[in-house]
Amino acid sequence: MLPELKSALIKNLKEKAYPVFSFPDSAIPAASLWTASRVWVHHFREIGLKAGDRVILKIPESPAFLAILIASIWENLTLCVLPPNEDVADKVAFFDARLSISNSSDQPYNISTTDLLNPDKNAVQARETHNVPTENQLFIVRSSGTSSNGRWSVLSLKSVLSVLNSHLPELSIQDEEIILSVLPWHHSFGLVLDLLPALLHQVEVHRITDGGKDLAQFISKIYELRLVRLNAVPLHIIRLLEADSQILVFIHAGIIGGACIPEKLVNELNESKMRVGYGQTEASPGICLGGVGHFHPNGLGFPLGCSVQLDAENQLYFKGSNAFSGYWTEHGFIKNEQEFIPTGDIVHYEKDGSLSFDGRIDDKIKLVNGREIHPLELENKLLKYFPELIDVCILTTNFEDLALFILPSSPSFKLTEKDLPTALGSLGSLIKHTYYLSPSEWKKTPKGDKNRIKIKETILSE
Secondary structure (H helix, E strand, C coil): CHHHHHHHHHHHHCCCCCCEEEECCEEEEHHHHHHHHHHHHHHHHHHCCCCCCEEEEECCCCHHHHHHHHHHHHCCCEEEECCCCCCHHHHHHHHCCCEEEECCCCCCCEECCCCCCCCCCCCCCCCCCCCCCCCCEEEEEECCCCCCCCCEEEEEHHHHHHHHHHHHHHHCCCCCCEEEECCCCCCHHHHHHHHHHHHCCCCEEEECCCCCCCHHHHHHHHHHHCCEEECECHHHHHHHHHHCCCHHHHEEECEECCCCCCHHHHHHHHCCCCEEEECCHHHCCCCEECCCCCCCCCEEEEECCCEEEECCCCEEEEECCCCCCEEEECCEEEECCCCCEEEEEEEEECCCCCEEEEEECCCCEECCCCCEECHHHHHHHHHHHCCCEEEEEEECCCCCCEEEEEEECCCCCCCCCCHHHHHHHHHHHHEEEEEECCCCCCCECCCCCECHHHHHHHHHHC
């Protein structure tokens, strides 16, 4: 497996002009990136790192990030890629890492320099570790936590290559095409399906380092480049369309994943060249991929590169070579022993064989009388029936009845006594409390989904 990836990196980087990565303050072509990665390879060897040693990486997305990533793959290290809010010292102890690379630590085992393309030659002492090396484990990355319970997943070389091998033929990336990269590289979606494919193709990559928060800059870059491939979460597309309803004509390919496709996006996306993707960090992260311009509300696409099955509650399970190796916990590496891995997602099959999302197993509400409620189904009905609503959330605060939280487009919007029974039938009678929230009170996850736990906490605290 490793020789296969090494050969691909040599073929695509050594003495090549493309891929070229352009950042706001710098750019680096393939040949220079290859040279920089060799400097890091030699530095890792001088420090005494061995295959399977865990290395913490917490630096901005930059040419140095790319060089360190390639060198880590070359030396068969396990790269623990940290989000910006993680503490380096805490995670060195947590992962029992031998080395950290960051600009926020002065420990003897840390490499910190203003020029990370040319690491300091000052003495760096690798830590003594207690856990065994994690050889052939490529990355340890944190899941975004669909249910606010993010965990650290260990992704093997085999699992990552499996997803690349299943997805890259479908994506049909062409030589010298332009990729606009906005997904975070510390998450599996951005790392495996955005960054690695770019490294393995002769493309031009333009990196937006703020995650698309500066919307004017985001749109300006699309217009400047004219025709781009863009992988994104639905929130990116919603914000782009709100600012410019014609923006999708400049996106010729890309995956939308990481969260549900809301109904208000479907018509626009069905006219686009994009496709839906679905996966989890535990799947490295590929489970499903949809057809180009084929969208429906909450659609996930067709299983790709793995086998899937549903249990009695319609929870989706997957198995295959894309499966993660296990979790890293406070007790060290906990190996995955399950053949079929539960996703926690409740789904159903469409007539064409694709899958659609119905909710999370941990969002399901079971009332004290034994009745089970899937809130997403009711929420979708309300959003379809009342176009004045931006979003809704159904929860229970007492497990006896339901509470409805509403984010209206206008503060004057109010439901009448007959509205809920009309929209929801008999289930409308279970809603005993209705709360109207402002945009500042409407809590969201980093993906842009409603954060059920935070919304509930806000009301309970009041």
